[in-house]
Amino acid sequence: MLSNELTKLLKIDYPIIQAPMAGGVTSAELVAAVSNAGGLGMIGAGYLSPEQLRAEIHHVRGLTKRKFGVNLFVPSEYSVDEQKINQSKAYLRPMEQELGIEDHAPDLSNYLQDVETFQEMVEIMLEEHIPVCSFTFGIPSKKIRTKLKENASIIMGTATTVQEAILNQEAGMDAVVVQGSEAGGHRGTFAGDARHSLIGLMSLIPQTADQISIPIIAAGGIMDARGLLAAQCLGAQGVQMGTAFLVCKESGANPLHKNAILEAAEDQVVLTKAFSGKMAQGINNRFIEKLQHVEAELPDYPLQNDLTKAIRKAAAASENREYISLWSGQSPRLAKGQTVNELIRNIISEIEKAKIGI
Amino acid sequence: MLSNELTKLLKIDYPIIQAPMAGGVTSAELVAAVSNAGGLGMIGAGYLSPEQLRAEIHHVRGLTKRKFGVNLFVPSEYSVDEQKINQSKAYLRPMEQELGIEDHAPDLSNYLQDVETFQEMVEIMLEEHIPVCSFTFGIPSKKIRTKLKENASIIMGTATTVQEAILNQEAGMDAVVVQGSEAGGHRGTFAGDARHSLIGLMSLIPQTADQISIPIIAAGGIMDARGLLAAQCLGAQGVQMGTAFLVCKESGANPLHKNAILEAAEDQVVLTKAFSGKMAQGINNRFIEKLQHVEAELPDYPLQNDLTKAIRKAAAASENREYISLWSGQSPRLAKGQTVNELIRNIISEIEKAKIGI
Numbered sequence: 001m002l003s004n005e006l007t008k009l010l011k012i013d014y015p016i017i018q019a020p021m022a023g024g025v026t027s028a029e030l031v032a033a034v035s036n037a038g039g040l041g042m043i044g045a046g047y048l049s050p051e052q053l054r055a056e057i058h059h060v061r062g063l064t065k066r067k068f069g070v071n072l073f074v075p076s077e078y079s080v081d082e083q084k085i086n087q088s089k090a091y092l093r094p095m096e097q098e099l100g101i102e103d104h105a106p107d108l109s110n111y112l113q114d115v116e117t118f119q120e121m122v123e124i125m126l127e128e129h130i131p132v133c134s135f136t137f138g139i140p141s142k143k144i145r146t147k148l149k150e151n152a153s154i155i156m157g158t159a160t161t162v163q164e165a166i167l168n169q170e171a172g173m174d175a176v177v178v179q180g181s182e183a184g185g186h187r188g189t190f191a192g193d194a195r196h197s198l199i200g201l202m203s204l205i206p207q208t209a210d211q212i213s214i215p216i217i218a219a220g221g222i223m224d225a226r227g228l229l230a231a232q233c234l235g236a237q238g239v240q241m242g243t244a245f246l247v248c249k250e251s252g253a254n255p256l257h258k259n260a261i262l263e264a265a266e267d268q269v270v271l272t273k274a275f276s277g278k279m280a281q282g283i284n285n286r287f288i289e290k291l292q293h294v295e296a297e298l299p300d301y302p303l304q305n306d307l308t309k310a311i312r313k314a315a316a317a318s319e320n321r322e323y324i325s326l327w328s329g330q331s332p333r334l335a336k337g338q339t340v341n342e343l344i345r346n347i348i349s350e351i352e353k354a355k356i357g358i
Numbered sequence: 359m360l361s362n363e364l365t366k367l368l369k370i371d372y373p374i375i376q377a378p379m380a381g382g383v384t385s386a387e388l389v390a391a392v393s394n395a396g397g398l399g400m401i402g403a404g405y406l407s408p409e410q411l412r413a414e415i416h417h418v419r420g421l422t423k424r425k426f427g428v429n430l431f432v433p434s435e436y437s438v439d440e441q442k443i444n445q446s447k448a449y450l451r452p453m454e455q456e457l458g459i460e461d462h463a464p465d466l467s468n469y470l471q472d473v474e475t476f477q478e479m480v481e482i483m484l485e486e487h488i489p490v491c492s493f494t495f496g497i498p499s500k501k502i503r504t505k506l507k508e509n510a511s512i513i514m515g516t517a518t519t520v521q522e523a524i525l526n527q528e529a530g531m532d533a534v535v536v537q538g539s540e541a542g543g544h545r546g547t548f549a550g551d552a553r554h555s556l557i558g559l560m561s562l563i564p565q566t567a568d569q570i571s572i573p574i575i576a577a578g579g580i581m582d583a584r585g586l587l588a589a590q591c592l593g594a595q596g597v598q599m600g601t602a603f604l605v606c607k608e609s610g611a612n613p614l615h616k617n618a619i620l621e622a623a624e625d626q627v628v629l630t631k632a633f634s635g636k637m638a639q640g641i642n643n644r645f646i647e648k649l650q651h652v653e654a655e656l657p658d659y660p661l662q663n664d665l666t667k668a669i670r671k672a673a674a675a676s677e678n679r680e681y682i683s684l685w686s687g688q689s690p691r692l693a694k695g696q697t698v699n700e701l702i703r704n705i706i707s708e709i710e711k712a713k714i715g716i
Contacts, residue, residue: 161625162691181539182558196625196642200540200558202588203579203688207624210691221561230560230588233712266565267519267554284554330561333520333568 002351006215006237009154009174010132011067013038015238016228016344017177017217018245020071020134021185021327022046027252028056030245032063033340038348040132041066046073050120057128069132069156072121075114076137076190078277078300085299088307091291095323099314106307114302126151134158137278138190139171156217158188160197165208165216167191175215177240180204182221184243184269184329186280194279198271201231209235223334225350243329248340256321260285264332275312275325277304283332286322287311360709364573364595367512367532368490369425371396373596374586374702375535375575376603378429378492379543379685380404385610386414388603390421391698396706398490399424404431408478415486427490427514430479433472434495434548436635436658443657446665449649453681457672464665472660484509492516496548497529514575516546518555523566523574525549533573535598538562540579542601542627542687544638552637556629559589567593581692583708601687606698614679618643622690633670633683635662641690644680645669 006015018034020026020042031041043060045053053070060068085108093103122144125133133148134156140148148155149172156175157168168176179188180201189197199207201220208216218231219240228239246253247261260283270284274291278301282288287308291298298304315323336343364373376392378384378400389399401418403411411428418426443466451461480502483491491506492514506513507530514533515526526534537546538559547555559578566574576589577598586597604611605619618641628642632649636659640646645666649656656662673681694701 162623163625180558180560181556182561192625196628198539198556199624199688200538200560200579202538202559202576202585203540203624206582206584207689207691218560221558224564226564226592227560229591233587233591234584265520266557266561267521267550270554330557331565333565 001232002348004237006175006217009215010040012040014344014348015217016040016347017069017238017240018042019185019219019240019242020044020046020069020136021242021246022073025246025251025253027250028059028063029250030248030252030340031060031068033248033250034245034344035064035066035068037341037344039344040069042069042071042132042134045070045121046136048121050117050124053121054124054128057124057130067131069134070125070130071134071136072118072125074135074138074140074190075118078303080108080303081299084297085303085307088298088304091294092307092311095287095290095311096314099311099318099320099323101310101314104310106310108303108306122148125153129153132156134177136186136188139168139173142171145172159208160187160189160194160204161192161199162204162208162211164189164191164197165212169212169214173214175217176212177217177219178204178208178236180218180220182330183219184281185327186276186278189279202234205231205234205236221329221331223329223331225347225354228347229351229354242327243331243335244343245340246327247335247337248343249337250340254316254324256316256319256324257326258337260321260326261328261332261335262337264328266330266333269328269330269332273298273304275305275308277301280325280327281329283326283328285326287324359590360706362595364533364575367573368398370398372702372706373575374398374705375427375596375598376400377543377577377598377600378402378404378427378494379600379604380431383604383609383611385608386417386421387608388606388610388698389418389426391606391608392603392702393422393424393426395699395702397702398427400427400429400490400492403428403479404494408475408482411479412482412486415482415488425489427492428483428488429492429494430476430483432493432496432498432548433476436661438466438661439657442655443661443665446656446662449652450665450669453645453648453669454672457669457676457678457681459668459672462668464668466661466664480506483511487511490514492535494544494546497526497531500529503530517566518545518547518552518562519550519557520562520566520569522547522549522555523570527570527572531572533575534570535575535577536562536566536594538576538578540688541577542639543685544634544636547637560592563589563592563594579687579689581689583705583712586705587709587712601689601693602701603698604685605693605695606701607695608698612674612682614674614677614682615684616695618679618684619686619690619693620695622686624688624691627686627688627690631656631662633663633666635659638683638685639687641684641686643684645682
């Protein structure tokens with residue numbers, strides 16, 4: 001169904017949401033193109049500063065009059081383990097040398113204030129009256145939820161298990177993104193062990209649909225009309241697509257990243273904690289392989305993310321895909337380098353042809 | 359679609375295949391009930407002797423006049439590493455003592471003749487004119503494939519990646535079961551690394567459908583009409599269901615196993631090599647937890663399978679679910695203790711209600 005409870009709730013034409021990928025992928029051009037084509041564009045603000053977020057919102061508003069959303073990472077507890085930090089530095093140093101990076105003290109101070117930054121980001125979402133606010137890595141406090149709802153924002157959470165979906169509903173979230181094990185990028189797991197929360201959508205959607213009544217948005221490996229139809233058969237109302245939009249012409253992803261996806265097969269996509277300290281899925285490369293046997297010794301997210309920043313930056317500058325994160329879902333063979341409008345129009349015309357009766 | 363190329367090929371009413379679960383689950387009563395209800399019952403012969411296989415075939419033939427199938431494990435290379443065998447014995451010994459098992463020399467000699475046994479099993483399939491012969495853990499030799507086809511058997515293989523599905527088509531298999539990461543029991547991976555072949559069906563089906571033309575049968579987490587419809591939307595013609603049939607009244611699974619599934623949530627299902635030396639999915643228990651940190655040190659399949667036999671047998675006898683394998687797909691919340699007929703009738707009536715137009 002192209003029109004349902006979810007499209008009414010979000011005030012969009014089609015139940016297609018662009019995943020809020022952080023790290024520069026969700027350019028204002030991408031977000032606006034998705035909303036202009038009838039879906040919901042989302043700013044992935046997880047790594048933005050409050051100033052950058054406000055500028056991005058204004059930039060998107062200059063390109064579309066339609067609804068769009070913003071996603072924030074909910075700060076989670078982590079331990080600062082000096083031994084693990086030093087161990088990680090020792091593992092990373094030879095790679096830094098290979099890339100010509102001078103010895104340096106990584107700045108880990110940012111994250112001491114991340115709860116404060118999160119509050120500032122929420123204030124911006126309130127001031128800017130963002131229509132759809134979504135959250136990953138946890139559920140925001142009752143105070144924040146209430147303020148956003150009073151401000152007429154729709155709030156959405158992320159779940160990787162049935163229990164996490166139930167927690168989202170209990171917290172009064174308006175809809176929940178269920179992230180299957182097919183999904184690229186970071187695992188959203190917040191109430192369990194990430195290794196036991198890798199549930200394929202064929203299992204995750206119907207089991208969740210039997211337990212909650214808020215709309216379910218399926219995320220993971222969905223790239224075309226087949227995936228949207230299948231997700232709806234299983235009990236979701238809509239889909240959130242990341243990789244499919246990442247390879248679009250309007251996305252801000254590094255061309256190295258886009259090409260890596262366009263050339264990859266599904267069995268080159270692997271799970272790793274090496275880049276950030278939190279489990280995430282992407283295309284295998286030398287960085288992941290070098291650290292795969294020591295993942296348990298690496299510091300928590302976001303510390304490891306800071307420690308690997310210099311390597312990722314230098315590798316991007318020298319167009320070296322072996323040392324940047326190449327996040328991708330498990331369906332890279334379905335990726336096409338189209339425009340956002342082509343992608344969405346193709347899905348809609350395929351669905352109209354299928355004339356599905358459910 | 360309830361009637362399609364696959365149902366014509368297999369000469370069955372509905373595109374529903376009962377997964378050939380080994381180890382006593384596929385009782386003659388289960389196999390016959392599935393075929394009698396319009397699906398395809400399958401004998402899981404992976405651990406049977408040639409004599410047992412022949413007896414099972416005769417038993418099933420006494421209970422149904424309909425088509426049914428037999429699945430064999432294709433023998434694969436493994437190394438006999440004395441150090442790993444001794445290491446495994448040392449890990450298992452305290453558990454054996456806990457279960458009152460006397461010190462014993464495990465019989466590892468069976469597997470020295472497994473290629474020979476496999477040939478004998480194939481001969482039985484030829485003599486008995488088995489309508490559908492399926493294979494896991496590899497593709498049988500050209501000689502065997504030709505003989506079976508000349509004997510009017512339909513032959514099917516198992517794939518966990520697109521590449522494995524292509525290899526099946528190239529070998530002239532009539533259809534291929536694509537096993538998603540949602541599937542319970544052993545991973546069928548034979549041409550890649552099992553850790554990189556855990557692809558969710560939402561990704562695996564459409565990527566495979568784009569590359570091969572033989573019918574695709576989707577396996578993994580499918581328990582009801584929603585899963586069958588979704589699999590067809592993605593490009594499969596039918597489904598192979600394991601866990602859904604395992605919990606049926608007619609199945610030969612241990613009641614401890616059935617109850618464990620009926621009580622489980624999706625995040626209790628884990629991957630382990632501890633029981634057999636080959637990666638498999640099931641409900642977590644003490645045995646899996648005790649060995650999870652030493653899995654890399656365990657001997658290959660089928661050696662580890664033999665080493666753990668005494669523990670599994672003693673635990674079953676004393677109704678201790680902590681030391682038996684509780685194979686399950688990722689959808690245990692969808693399991694119901696119904697009869698086979700109820701399960702299949704419910705799926706068909708739901709699909710007729712959905713009036714899907716694809």
